[in-house]
Amino acid sequence: MTLSSEQRITLHGFNNLTKTLSFNMYDVCFTKTKEERDAYIEYIDEQYNADRLTKILKNVSDIIGAHVLNIAQQDYVPQGSSVTILVSEGPVVEVPDESSYDESPGPLPDNVVFQLDKSHITVHTYPEFHPTEGISTFRADIDVSTCGEISPLKALNYLIHSFDTDIMTMDYRVRGFTRNIEGDKLFIDHEINSIQNYIPDEVKELYDMIDVNIYPENIFHTKCKLKNFDLNNYLFGFTKDELKPGEEKEITAKLKKEMDEIFYGKNMN
Incomplete structure (x- = not known):
């Protein structure tokens, strides 16, 4: 159900829907030595x-129209980092209009155009x-959780x-319910068919993509893996020209196996 500017549904009190976007990215690399x-x-x-990471999350806050209340950040030993930002409703340029619910890629952070109430963003x-095996990987998990009318998508x-x-995996879920003035429950307040519709076409062309959507539960899942494989992009500190005979094929097989296991979520022996 889409709430357009012409046919806005009157709610009984605050919009209590919780919308959560989980964005996970993976970088894979081959290193020959310790x-x-x-x-x-x-x-x-x-x-x-x-x-x-804090700068990235602050820009996310700007895009969804949030006011930062508190930031907690930490670099860990021996490696890894975490950032948590608590946010509340930010400056409102305009009430969300119909475009706020379109299944289309969102903006880059250059102005504030959305409303937001209590929320958090973490990485x-x-x-x-x-x-x-010489395989090194890096994963970043980002969660953007909002309450109210706008979507973190x-x-x-x-x-x-x-x-x-x-490799990217993305999950979007709408939880809870809100009520109209007659007391009827609304379990989602915008139309969505696929997370892919929020990804620009030029990005989608670069990836193989799989969707798993459970529409009755308002759960949406998309995962993406780069189509083109250039071994030099996955070697750290050297190029494939420096490899011994047979090494290029062996390393390529290891890297592709690692990426397939991450993409499909299972070990491939």
Whole structure:
């Protein structure tokens, strides 16, 4: 059910729907030596430290029209970072109109155009590596949870452009209910067919994508894996020209296996 500017449904009290977007990204890399592996982890920790992640989440707050109440951030030892931002309704430029509910990519952070009430935004990072195969991976988990009329899906376009990612998984769920003035429950207040509709076409062209949607439960899932594979993009500290005969094929197989296991969510022996 879409709430257009012409046919806005009158609610009984505050809109109590909770809308949560979970955005997960993965970066995969091959390192030949322990020194290269340690350097990759150090690079990732610097590239996605708590300060930079805080800037990303602040921009997400701007996109969804939030006012930052509190920020907690932490860089961990030996690796990884976390940021949590509590937000409330921010400055309102205009009441959300019909475009706020369109299934289309959201903006990059240049102005505030949405309403938001109590909410939170979090990010956690997880650098890790295989004990023997030379594979290193980096994962970032971001959750944007809002209460009220707007959807955090409008921040998805910006999040995609904020990370250099090989694999993405996205979940969106609407929980709870709100009531109209007659007391009838509304379990969702906007139409949605797929998370893919919030991803720009030029991005979708780069990825193989799978949807799993449970419409009666208001649960939506999309996962993406890069179509094109260039081995040089996955080698840290060296190029494929420096590999010995047979190594290119072996390393390519390891990397593709790692990416397929992440994408399909199961071990492939």
